[in-house]
Amino acid sequence: MDQIRIVGGNRLNGVIPISGAKNAALPLMISSLLTDDTLTLENVPHLADVERLIRILGNHGVDYSVNGRRESQGAGYSRTIHFTARHIVTTTAPYDLVSKMRASFWVIGPLVARMGEAKVSLPGGCAIGTRPVDLFIDGLKTLGVDIDIDGGYVHARAPKGIQGGHYEFPKVSVGATHVLMMAAALANGAVEISNAAREPEVVNLAECLNAMGARISGAGTSHIVIEGVQSLSGARHRVLPDRIETGTYAMAVAMTGGDVTLEDTSASLLETALDSVRAAGVEVTPTNSGVRISRNGAGLEAVDVTTDPFPGFPTDLQAQFMAMMTKAKGTSQITETIFENRFMHVQELARLGADISLSGQTATVKGVGGLKGAQVMATDLRASVSLVIAALAAEGETVVNRVYHLDRGFERLEEKLTRCGAEVERLSV
Numbered sequence: 001m002d003q004i005r006i007v008g009g010n011r012l013n014g015v016i017p018i019s020g021a022k023n024a025a026l027p028l029m030i031s032s033l034l035t036d037d038t039l040t041l042e043n044v045p046h047l048a049d050v051e052r053l054i055r056i057l058g059n060h061g062v063d064y065s066v067n068g069r070r071e072s073q074g075a076g077y078s079r080t081i082h083f084t085a086r087h088i089v090t091t092t093a094p095y096d097l098v099s100k101m102r103a104s105f106w107v108i109g110p111l112v113a114r115m116g117e118a119k120v121s122l123p124g125g126c127a128i129g130t131r132p133v134d135l136f137i138d139g140l141k142t143l144g145v146d147i148d149i150d151g152g153y154v155h156a157r158a159p160k161g162i163q164g165g166h167y168e169f170p171k172v173s174v175g176a177t178h179v180l181m182m183a184a185a186l187a188n189g190a191v192e193i194s195n196a197a198r199e200p201e202v203v204n205l206a207e208c209l210n211a212m213g214a215r216i217s218g219a220g221t222s223h224i225v226i227e228g229v230q231s232l233s234g235a236r237h238r239v240l241p242d243r244i245e246t247g248t249y250a251m252a253v254a255m256t257g258g259d260v261t262l263e264d265t266s267a268s269l270l271e272t273a274l275d276s277v278r279a280a281g282v283e284v285t286p287t288n289s290g291v292r293i294s295r296n297g298a299g300l301e302a303v304d305v306t307t308d309p310f311p312g313f314p315t316d317l318q319a320q321f322m323a324m325m326t327k328a329k330g331t332s333q334i335t336e337t338i339f340e341n342r343f344m345h346v347q348e349l350a351r352l353g354a355d356i357s358l359s360g361q362t363a364t365v366k367g368v369g370g371l372k373g374a375q376v377m378a379t380d381l382r383a384s385v386s387l388v389i390a391a392l393a394a395e396g397e398t399v400v401n402r403v404y405h406l407d408r409g410f411e412r413l414e415e416k417l418t419r420c421g422a423e424v425e426r427l428s429v
């Protein structure tokens with residue numbers, strides 16, 4: 001199992017290219033199941049989750065081919081991938097494939113819409129909470145889909161196709177919004193979704209579906225209307241920049257000090273998070289093609305944050321912000337409202353010398369003068385990167401174990417950081 005070894009203390013200076021967003025690429029790839037034509041996706045990040053989803057789609061009969069690479073970058077960076085689901089060979093998504101990644105459950109939407117049936121294993125994913133699928137089920141039922149759950153599988157049937165209807169989410173869900181939008185694209189009639197997720201990845205998916213011939217309006221607001229069409233065609237679409245990767249590197253620079261331009265991204269994708277970084281005393285300057293982050297000299301101020309659905313502070317940046325606050329002057333309170341068990345990084349940050357106490361959904365972080373390197377263990381994707389950025393600012397050597405979590409969501413992390421002056425290497429043990 002690979003480890004990452006970091007020797008902390010170096011400032012970060014230079015340019016970091018931001019990859020396509022994992023959380024946009026996954027639903028976009030799944031939407032290829034809706035058409036027998038070719039969907040071409042540009043800027044697909046090279047990540048373990050993407051490779052896993054390629055295998056899952058392959059199980060359903062989706063062919064893919066890869067070309068295109070950003071100039072001046074080596075193999076392994078974001079690519080253009082063509083997906084063609086000419087014939088769906090099975091509507092069953094088995095446990096051994098779906099259990100490793102939550103988003104693979106989302107194939108249920110396009111499969112039941114196009115084939116009238118889908119049998120999908122209950123999902124797995126990061127261990128950050130119970131993560132039920134009740135909203136997917138209630139939403140699909142509203143669109144005329146019959147659902148049975150048996151033997152760990154959700155069996156969805158809609159022999160007469162998806163019907164028009166109105167679903168109001170009792171709680172905002174990104175994944176269930178993606179799924180209802182994909183299923184509704186092929187509905188007989190109009191579908192309205194209220195209290196929909198407003199994340200940029202939902203907008204990116206709606207734009208792609210519209211390029212394929214769907215009629216979706218309102219994505220990016222909490223009220224989405226979809227006029228169903230009989231069939232969808234192929235399209236060419238670009239995966240939007242990864243706002244979580246952007247925020248992570250911004251927080252890394254905030255912790256270590258230095259001056260880094262994050263390229264191929266946009267500050268508008270994460271304004272709330274960048275406002276919190278700014279409030280900590282870091283210079284954040286949007287540029288034409290990204291955002292420049294710099295901190296020289298002065299220490300970090302303590303800032304309180306509470307996670308919320310978009311446009312609020314993203315839960316996927318909570319661990320990284322907590323790492324940053326371990327070095328602030330004073331005490332900050334970090335409240336997690338999306339997932340009930342997303343504090344696994346607390347005990348690992350403590351190994352580096354952080355002073356954090358937990359009470360319910362709130363962590364109180366008392367800034368310490370400095371962190372010190374140690375052996376730590378990655379517990380989930382964003383928790384693991386919080387350890388990496390804390391280690392960059394710690395004195396001495398840190399070894400992060402179980403880095404397969406990191407490989408799910410951070411393309412070429414060691415290379416990107418090393419180019420900016422960090423001492424980071426992967427150890428294969």
Ligand SMILES: CC(=O)N[C@H]1[C@@H](OP(=O)(O)OP(=O)(O)OC[C@H]2O[C@@H](n3ccc(=O)[nH]c3=O)[C@H](O)[C@@H]2O)O[C@H](CO)[C@@H](O)[C@@H]1O
Nearest residue numbers: 023103131132133134135136172173174175315316338339
């Ligand atoms: C691949 C991907 O895009 N993952 C992101 C997506 O996950 P994901 O789509 O799984 O997250 P959701 O927005 O669905 O979850 C939000 C909350 O709703 C709850 N819920 C969800 C569905 C359901 O049927 N019942 C239910 O109770 C969840 O347990 C959670 O407490 O959005 C999360 C919230 O921004 C991010 O942290 C994840 O990185």
Ligand SMILES: C=C(OP(=O)(O)O)C(=O)O
Nearest residue numbers: 102103125126316381382
């Ligand atoms: C929690 C995440 O992923 P998933 O929803 O796939 O578990 C994430 O991207 O931070």
